[in-house]
Amino acid sequence: MLNLLEKHLPKIVIAPTTVAMIVCMYGFILWTGLLSFTKSRMMPQWDFVGFEQYVRLFDNPRWHVALDNLFIFIFLFIAISLVLGLLLAIFLDQRIRNEGVIRTIYLYPMAISFIVTGTAWKWILNPGLGIEKLLRDMGFVDFEFRWLVDPDMAIYTIVIAAVWQSSGFVMAMFLAGLRGVDDNLTKAAKIDGASAIRLYWHIILPIMRPVFFSAIVILTHIAIKSFDLVQALTGGGPGYASDLPANFMYTFAFNRAQMGVGAASAMIMLFGVLAVLIPYLYSELREKKS
Amino acid sequence: MNLKMLSGISLGRVAIYLILIVFALLYLAPLYVMLTTSLKDIEEIRSGNLLALPNDPTFYAWIKAWSSACTGSECNGLAPFFWNSVKIVVPAVLISTVVGAFNGYVLAKWKFKGSELLFGALLFGCFIPFQVILLPMAILLAKLGLANTVSGLVLVHVIYGVAFTTLFFRNYYVGIPTELVRAAQLDGAGFFNIFRHVFLPLSTPIFVVTIIWQFTQIWNDFLFGVVYSGPGTQPITVALNNLVNTSIGGKEYNVDMAAAIIAALPTLFVYVVAGKYFVRGLTAGAVKG
Amino acid sequence: MGHIQLNNICKSFGSTEVLKNIDLEIQDGEFLILIGPSGCGKSTLMNLIAGLEDITSGEIVIGGSDVSDKSPKDRDIAMVFQSYALYPTMSVGRNISFGLEMRKVPKAKREKIVAEVAELLQIDHLLDRKPGQLSGGQRQRVAMGRALARSPKAFLFDEPLSNLDAKLRVEMRTEIKKLHQRLGTTIVYVTHDQVEAMTLADRIAVLKDGVVQQLGTPYEIYNDPVNHFVADFMGSPGMNFVECVVFNDKLVIESASKSYQLAVPCAKAIKDSGLESVLLGIRPEMLTDPKPYDDSGFVQEVCFDVEVVEPMGADTVAIGKWSDTEVQVRLSPESGEVAGEGFTLQVDTSKSIIFDPRSGNRIR
Numbered sequence: 001m002l003n004l005l006e007k008h009l010p011k012i013v014i015a016p017t018t019v020a021m022i023v024c025m026y027g028f029i030l031w032t033g034l035l036s037f038t039k040s041r042m043m044p045q046w047d048f049v050g051f052e053q054y055v056r057l058f059d060n061p062r063w064h065v066a067l068d069n070l071f072i073f074i075f076l077f078i079a080i081s082l083v084l085g086l087l088l089a090i091f092l093d094q095r096i097r098n099e100g101v102i103r104t105i106y107l108y109p110m111a112i113s114f115i116v117t118g119t120a121w122k123w124i125l126n127p128g129l130g131i132e133k134l135l136r137d138m139g140f141v142d143f144e145f146r147w148l149v150d151p152d153m154a155i156y157t158i159v160i161a162a163v164w165q166s167s168g169f170v171m172a173m174f175l176a177g178l179r180g181v182d183d184n185l186t187k188a189a190k191i192d193g194a195s196a197i198r199l200y201w202h203i204i205l206p207i208m209r210p211v212f213f214s215a216i217v218i219l220t221h222i223a224i225k226s227f228d229l230v231q232a233l234t235g236g237g238p239g240y241a242s243d244l245p246a247n248f249m250y251t252f253a254f255n256r257a258q259m260g261v262g263a264a265s266a267m268i269m270l271f272g273v274l275a276v277l278i279p280y281l282y283s284e285l286r287e288k289k290s
Numbered sequence: 291m292n293l294k295m296l297s298g299i300s301l302g303r304v305a306i307y308l309i310l311i312v313f314a315l316l317y318l319a320p321l322y323v324m325l326t327t328s329l330k331d332i333e334e335i336r337s338g339n340l341l342a343l344p345n346d347p348t349f350y351a352w353i354k355a356w357s358s359a360c361t362g363s364e365c366n367g368l369a370p371f372f373w374n375s376v377k378i379v380v381p382a383v384l385i386s387t388v389v390g391a392f393n394g395y396v397l398a399k400w401k402f403k404g405s406e407l408l409f410g411a412l413l414f415g416c417f418i419p420f421q422v423i424l425l426p427m428a429i430l431l432a433k434l435g436l437a438n439t440v441s442g443l444v445l446v447h448v449i450y451g452v453a454f455t456t457l458f459f460r461n462y463y464v465g466i467p468t469e470l471v472r473a474a475q476l477d478g479a480g481f482f483n484i485f486r487h488v489f490l491p492l493s494t495p496i497f498v499v500t501i502i503w504q505f506t507q508i509w510n511d512f513l514f515g516v517v518y519s520g521p522g523t524q525p526i527t528v529a530l531n532n533l534v535n536t537s538i539g540g541k542e543y544n545v546d547m548a549a550a551i552i553a554a555l556p557t558l559f560v561y562v563v564a565g566k567y568f569v570r571g572l573t574a575g576a577v578k579g
Numbered sequence: 580m581g582h583i584q585l586n587n588i589c590k591s592f593g594s595t596e597v598l599k600n601i602d603l604e605i606q607d608g609e610f611l612i613l614i615g616p617s618g619c620g621k622s623t624l625m626n627l628i629a630g631l632e633d634i635t636s637g638e639i640v641i642g643g644s645d646v647s648d649k650s651p652k653d654r655d656i657a658m659v660f661q662s663y664a665l666y667p668t669m670s671v672g673r674n675i676s677f678g679l680e681m682r683k684v685p686k687a688k689r690e691k692i693v694a695e696v697a698e699l700l701q702i703d704h705l706l707d708r709k710p711g712q713l714s715g716g717q718r719q720r721v722a723m724g725r726a727l728a729r730s731p732k733a734f735l736f737d738e739p740l741s742n743l744d745a746k747l748r749v750e751m752r753t754e755i756k757k758l759h760q761r762l763g764t765t766i767v768y769v770t771h772d773q774v775e776a777m778t779l780a781d782r783i784a785v786l787k788d789g790v791v792q793q794l795g796t797p798y799e800i801y802n803d804p805v806n807h808f809v810a811d812f813m814g815s816p817g818m819n820f821v822e823c824v825v826f827n828d829k830l831v832i833e834s835a836s837k838s839y840q841l842a843v844p845c846a847k848a849i850k851d852s853g854l855e856s857v858l859l860g861i862r863p864e865m866l867t868d869p870k871p872y873d874d875s876g877f878v879q880e881v882c883f884d885v886e887v888v889e890p891m892g893a894d895t896v897a898i899g900k901w902s903d904t905e906v907q908v909r910l911s912p913e914s915g916e917v918a919g920e921g922f923t924l925q926v927d928t929s930k931s932i933i934f935d936p937r938s939g940n941r942i943r
Contacts, residue, residue: 010400113510
């Protein structure tokens with residue numbers, strides 16, 4: 001009897017987590033999915049109405065603004081973070097003195113909350129007293145920087161803050177990747193007469209492809225989940241000009257008592273993440289098999 | 291590898307150092323601004339600019355931020371919410387780490403039919419946007435009587451943190467030779483004894499990484515905090531956001547900045563002290579995941 | 580006590596059959612070696628005996644009791660692993676006594692046993708060190724000490740010497756043999772090194788593809804192999820195999836462009852088999868430079884073109900061809916110096932083995 005218990009101990013130990021995972025991850029996703037097909041407003045109501053909530057969602061101009069913002073944000077956030085992270089990593093890889101200190105400085109933003117980041121940048125980009133005033137005091141008398149209250153430019157302030165927070169992480173990933181490149185490869189290239197730029201462009205960067213992909217997947221993931229930063233930096237404003245899907249979902253599900261629409265928006269976000277994740281996993285698995 | 295080949299001997303390196311330092315300053319700038327602003331008084335803030343050093347540094351803003359600033363309808367400063375966060379973070383980190391350790395041990399060394407699938411499913415769960423579980427979790431917490439409580443938040447953070455902690459421990463334990471398990475089995479040790487005598491003594495590095503990672507994630511969380519807490523049980527991130535967006539009697543930017551720094555201090559402190567473990571956690575979770 | 584019986588053991592991993600109907604009886608106190616190429620199943624069989632893996636079908640009986648369902652700790656068996664598997668965070672002393680600790684042996688008794696074992700293996704000065712501070716040979720001893728401390732019914736050794744350098748390997752081999760003579764406990768030992776097998780074993784079980792090819796003493800395995808695989812596997816340099824046409828109860832070979840007929844002991848069996856050509860197996864030490872011999876009717880001289888010589892110190896291996904097949908012969912160092920074309924080779928076929936060329940089976 002005791003022997004039987006001992007034999008199944010591993011399964012017993014992992015059972016609670018398994019149950020929690022089945023219920024609180026996959027079960028909840030199913031629940032939210034089902035809810036998105038119901039009439040629910042303030043409380044869950046299991047009257048199924050087909051795709052009505054999705055139609056309402058996509059008829060909502062605010063959702064479209066959120067989606068547009070997401071694409072702008074994802075594209076700029078990822079592109080700038082990648083370029084910046086890569087460049088800084090390459091420079092840091094050049095046997096720099098005090099590399100550790102510099103690395104620490106680049107990475108510390110990741111240790112703080114997006115709320116703190118948002119709060120700080122909200123002040124820095126403050127229309128009257130922030131950067132605008134700074135540059136005016138420095139002599140650029142006509143300088144204007146009112147992006148924070150400009151409906152067309154507000155989303156870009158989010159990009160700035162997000163890049164500041166996360167590019168250090170991308171740098172760390174690339175640095176680890178660069179350090180993993182075989183020394184013999186660079187030696188061989190030097191003997192072959194490759195210039196520095198050629199070396200990086202033709203040899204090292206291609207080797208770093210996996211790191212690129214990992215970074216893109218992670219950055220996309222961060223971008224799609226971005227909620228805290230928007231709340232703190234712009235509150236989604238002015239109006240809803242800098243809303244992102246995560247903020248939309250929160251507003252509609254919890255503030256506007258529109259659970260059905262909120263659930264639908266959450267499901268769309270999930271599909272967005274899956275759309276990036278699944279091809280990535282598929283290609284990883286295929287590479288491992290071959 | 292150096293850029294000697296590109297241009298003259300020192301020019302390249304000077305350029306590199308210059309760029310690196312400029313960026314270092316750019317990264318530090320917000321912290322500098324936060325600090326200096328928090329030490330100025332309102333007059334100086336309005337008349338001066340971002341980069342100016344405080345003429346007459348004062349801790350007024352800090353004291354107010356901590357004890358009397360208004361965070362919505364209450365004006366008790368951040369202090370009570372700081373302690374809320376502590377009450378949430380400590381149990382959540384401990385529980386999720388311990389559970390993750392045992393899970394990782396099982397998945398790495400006690401594989402059974404379906405265990406790899408389980409691991410995959412858990413891993414996948416790390417990537418879902420939490421928006422899809424917000425609503426049902428709220429209902430579950432209400433049913434359990436844990437809505438708007440600190441315990442409720444602890445539960446949520448444990449459930450969703452276990453996926454990451456399991457990943458960390460599993461990847462770490464996979465690197466420990468399985469022959470050690472076999473030898474211990476022959477020596478008469480069972481599941482728990484093997485963990486206690488063989489794996490635990492080897493686990494200090496991964497415990498540190500996991501605890502630091504979890505601490506940072508949970509302390510900095512806002513989403514779960516804002517959805518699942520109520521008046522009086524909010525974590526510091528929520529309180530900070532409320533504080534900044536409450537402008538009773540005019541905006542006090544210095545107080546806002548002081549409050550932000552207070553909220554950031556614990557994780558910043560951990561980062562400065564144990565930064566390299568933090569980085570290891572970041573890259574381990576990312577690169578291997 | 581240490582009598583081990585393996586009855587009809589089968590083991591499959593999923594759909595792959597790794598061990599097929601293994602029947603093996605190991606006497607109490609016997610030193611049995613399991614040998615075979617990679618993937619033959621020897622380590623798996625070892626793990627089954629230890630209880631580290633489940634048997635798909637069959638039974639294992641140790642010391643008279645059926646242990647097929649028992650967990651490793653209840654089988655009273657100790658194992659020495661290829662990588663030693665010493666607990667890295669424990670001292671040597673604790674490594675050795677851990678098994679006793681788990682069985683709740685009182686501290687005083689544990690210390691006594693550790694001291695005895697450490698003295699036996701000459702590691703008493705290392706008891707406080709951690710495994711990371713030891714050399715390979717020392718770690719090996721600690722691993723053995725851990726097994727010895729348990730006074731089990733049988734020891735299982737899984738390629739314990741393969742991580743040591745050549746010289747150390749020879750030393751430890753002798754130590755293990757002495758230990759066996761002293762303790763008299765049953766040992767089941769896995770190796771891929773046939774020199775180890777020949778020197779240590781009471782009996783050897785040669786495995787291939789999950790099947791026992793032959794079970795016998797080193798002498799039997801070496802001189803009386805049951806099939807081509809076993810004959811080829813044991814011996815270094817290995818047995819020569821030449822396909823020969825049968826003519827008048829003799830085997831025909833071509834050497835140095837001349838034709839020779841060799842007499843072999845099992846001529847009758849060859850005739851009964853009706854085969855027109857057979858595989859002649861003859862060991863290099865039966866092909867030598869001319870020296871005194873007993874006239875058994877199986878010794879003759881042939882002309883041999885030596886192509887390559889490999890001086891090994893005590894003797895020289897020379898390589899040439901019979902019937903277009905490469906053949907290795909053993910010459911004295913002096914002959915080896917001068918051997919070349921037209922060398923006079925003494926051929927002794929009294930111990931030659933004949934095989935069916937297609938099945939690889941022995942023709943007796």
